Amino acid sequence: MKDFESYISGLREEDNPLLREMEEFAAEHRIPIMDSSGMETFIGLLRIQRPKRILEIGSAIGYSAIRMVSSLKEASVVTIERDKERYASAVDYIERSGFGERITIIEGDALLLSDDMLPPVWYDALFIDAAKGQYKRFFEKYSEFVAKGGIIYCDNMFMHGAVMVPDEEVPKRNRTMIRNLKEFTSWVMKHPDYETSLLPVGDGILVAVKKRD
Numbered sequence: 001m002k003d004f005e006s007y008i009s010g011l012r013e014e015d016n017p018l019l020r021e022m023e024e025f026a027a028e029h030r031i032p033i034m035d036s037s038g039m040e041t042f043i044g045l046l047r048i049q050r051p052k053r054i055l056e057i058g059s060a061i062g063y064s065a066i067r068m069v070s071s072l073k074e075a076s077v078v079t080i081e082r083d084k085e086r087y088a089s090a091v092d093y094i095e096r097s098g099f100g101e102r103i104t105i106i107e108g109d110a111l112l113l114s115d116d117m118l119p120p121v122w123y124d125a126l127f128i129d130a131a132k133g134q135y136k137r138f139f140e141k142y143s144e145f146v147a148k149g150g151i152i153y154c155d156n157m158f159m160h161g162a163v164m165v166p167d168e169e170v171p172k173r174n175r176t177m178i179r180n181l182k183e184f185t186s187w188v189m190k191h192p193d194y195e196t197s198l199l200p201v202g203d204g205i206l207v208a209v210k211k212r213d
Contacts, residue, residue, distance in 0.1 A: 016070075018097055022063050031086065033063045034129070034155055038202020042127075042153060043071045045207065049151055051075055051124030057110045057138050058130030062090030062103070068127075069102045076102045078119060082109040082130075111137055122147035129155040133177035136184040148212045152194070157185060157204030 026033045034042065042064075046054075052074050056065055059081035068077055081087045087107045094103050106117060110130060126146050128138045135154055146152060157163070162170050162178050163185070170178050185206065189196050194208040 018093065019063070019066070022061060022066075022093055025089070026061060026063065031060055032156075033060055035202050038155060038205060039064070039067060041199065041201045042155070042205060043067060045151075045153070045205075046072055046075075046125065049125065051150070053121055053123045054078070054125045054127060055118070055123040055142060055145060056080065056127045056129070057142060058128065059090045059105055060086050060129075062093045062097075062105065064127065064129065065090075065103050065105070066094065066097045066099060069099045070097075076104070078104045078106065078123075080106045080108060080110045080113060082107070111141065118145065122150070124150045126150070126152045127155075128152065131177075132156055132159060133180040135181060136187060139184070139188065143210070146210050148210055150210050152206075152208040152210070154206040154208075155203065157181070157198060157206045158200075160203060163204075 023033070025031070046068060050072065054068060054075055054077045056077055056079035059065060059079040062079070065077045065079045069075055079090075081090055084107070087105065090105055094100055094105060104119070106113070108117065111134060123145050124147060126142055128135060130138060139152065143152060159178060159181060162174065163182050167175055167179065185198065188194065188206065188208055189198070191208070193211055195211060196206065196208040199205045199207060
């Protein structure tokens with residue numbers, strides 16, 4: 001799998017030193033960012049959709065936000081991060097990327113954030129990539145800001161295969177999180193207001209299109 005990821009990463013048209021630095025920083029400090037296959041698929045989906053306003057839950061160090069705006073020339077991103085150290089790193093990387101005017105980062109817990117902290121606009125896309133056990137709560141809180149016809153993307157739906165094994169085989173410390181993630185997946189796949197697909201790429205990407213009617 002590592003060779004596969006390296007191959008995909010090496011196919012980028014441009015070798016961006018800042019992105020390489022961020023990838024190395026994330027690996028060294030065990031900060032989760034999307035793997036190459038998941039990220040390239042996600043960016044491909046966004047290029048097809050062509051959203052102009054994106055809301056992201058879970059900035060980490062700003063890697064995905066920078067990848068999004070660098071790939072979508074007309075897009076802007078509002079991203080939320082609760083971890084102070086990761087937020088500080090994201091602010092630094094976003095400033096260095098030159099995309100500061102198109103990326104707005106908010107420090108705070110997305111589940112506790114008041115609605116008036118967000119720019120009062122409809123979002124074409126919502127990207128959820130934060131605490132996996134809270135996906136349903138993130139979805140319920142922020143889906144109302146997504147325009148009809150907009151798309152909600154969720155990463156890490158497979159949790160490295162943990163969702164596919166019996167509960168007793170999952171480490172006890174992760175069981176509640178995995179159970180919540182599985183319940184969210186079942187719930188959103190049956191949600192009457194969305195057309196939802198689960199893509200077996202990367203660590204699993206969920207794509208939920210908000211119905212227009």
